[in-house]
Amino acid sequence: MNANPNEFSNEEITVTFNPRKCINAEKCAKGLPSVFRQAVIPWVKLDAASSEEIINQVRKCPSGALQCYRKSQEVA
Ligand code: SF4
Known part of the structure; x- marks a missing residue:
């Protein structure tokens, strides 16, 4: 179980x-x-789209509140 409620993998x-x-x-x-x-809680449901779709959407976050990492590298 994930201890951080604002981290989704x-x-x-x-x-x-x-x-x-x-x-x-x-x-x-x-x-x-x-x-x-x-x-809805949890509000981020990562298995509902492909990782590429999610990465592309995270990049559009205007505030930087959403960040995305792949294999310990920042990608968005
Ligand atoms: S600012 Fe907040 S509501 Fe807007 S795209 Fe980013 S995380 Fe989503």
Whole structure:
């Protein structure tokens, strides 16, 4: 079980979320709603899309609240 509620991993990537940076632009929820869900806990569901789709969406986060890492390297 993951000890950090704002860290989400699948076999390829880890997505982190910093709520203090989030400006609630909802770009993530609108762009990839199956992964970045509203009013659901856990709100990030990494097995609902491919890692590439998730990486591309994380890159569009305007605040930097979402970050993505693959094999310990930052990719977004
Ligand atoms: S795209 Fe980034 S800033 Fe916008 S709601 Fe998602 S995490 Fe927050």
